[in-house]
Amino acid sequence: MLTYPHIDPVALQLGPVAIHWYGLTYLAAFGLFMWLGTLRLRHPPFASMTGPGAWTRKDVEDILFLGVVGVIVGGRLGYCLFYKPGYYAAHPLEIFAVWQGGMSFHGGLLGVIGSFFWFARTRQRPWLQVADFVAPCVPTGLAAGRVGNFINGELWGRFASPDLPWGMVFPHSGSMLPRHPSQVYQFLLEGLLLFVLLWLYARKERRQGQVAAAFLVGYGVFRFIAEYFREPDAFLGLLSLGMSMGQWLCLPMIAGGIALWLWSAKRG
Template identity: 70%
Template sequence: MLVHPQFDPIALSLGPVQVHWYGLTYMAAFGLFLLLAARRVRQPWFEQAGWTRRDVEDLLFFGVVGVVLGGRLGYALFYKPGYYVMHPLEIFMVWRGGMSFHGGLLGVLAAMALYARRRERRFLEVTDLIAPCIPVGLACGRIGNFINGELWGRAADPSLPWAMVFPQSGSDIPRHPSQLYQFGLEGVLLFVLLWLYARKPRPIGQVSGAFLIGYGFFRFVAEYFREPDSFLGLLALNMSMGQWLCVPMIAAGVLLWTASRRRAG
């Protein structure tokens, strides 16, 4: 049975300036997005549509704003609405933690809609461009979760070779390292599948639909191994909040992918 090494969350201290591992994972995510999206715009169908490296940089700026605002507001709305109604100023205290992927996704979609409107591009053209680049950023985030020893998994059979005790949980119960499961599923595997799927031109909207389906499915599965939030527990049908948020995501992905295929046919 393994024990989480309890990494120091501060990677580097330079006088009064402290660099946190979680911040470094965000920087890695942004850097990988630039690298991958720059390769995407060199594909012939994007080049013909006039996409450039400068567009990628602008997309990153819009995306960062969207993911931070959406992630924080989504956490407040989906997970602790009562608390933040009573303490609204704490919504802006992002250093205290609390981000929602589903809220971040909505924030990014809103930011991409604004970008598309300003640049007079089709919204789904923009989301198709960025969709295969997102999973690597998610993978970076899950590594940050693991380093911080947060979002640990549910209790596991002690005989499981990779079962791990997370002292941060306040117990010596062996658990699934669910952060690493999510790193592998929502990050690495989803990236590989989407990148391969998007290597040739697809009808507009299909790559975006595939992302919604893929992320929703992998996150739904991973939630069976992740400890539900203590202040929520399991909800109806013994499903977590994360799973319930994945249901409309998968449904939207199926509808988008199907509608795109019909339009192309």
């Protein structure tokens, strides 16, 4: 049985300015996106595009900026609407208090989809082409975020068997019983494994929309599995059929990904 090694969330203190590890993981995510996006320019069909429709590094930079805006706005609104709608309806000004925490991946995904619609429309590109370009570059950012969760000692897992060799005690949870280090599970599944699978799948030209569809299905399945080991939010607990809110939000994501893949295959 392991004990969570308390890590100071502040990586560097420069006078009154505190640089947090969580912020550094976000910077790492942005840097990885730029690097992978630049490599993605060499993949088909983007490498063979010429003229006004050709993809450039400037496009990667613009997508990153719009994606960050979409993640922040969508992630915050998604958390308020999906997880605590009653509370934020009574305290609407606290929606803007992002420093208090509270972000939703599924809300962030919707925000990113909206920002990519904007990018596709202003650049006169097919939206699914934009989504296919971006999808393989996302999982490493998710992995970086899970590293931040672990450093902060948050989003710990459910209780584990005392015999589990990697069972970990999280004192922040208010219990000294071993738990699953679900942040690590999500780092490995939604981050590294999903990245490898998507990157290999996207290296060959696919029908438009199928790479994005693979991301939706892959993330939805891996997150659904990880939720069985992650402690559900205390104010929600488990919902119908013994599933968490995260699992319920993954179901339409998986269904939408399957539908998009089949539609793309039929459309040709």
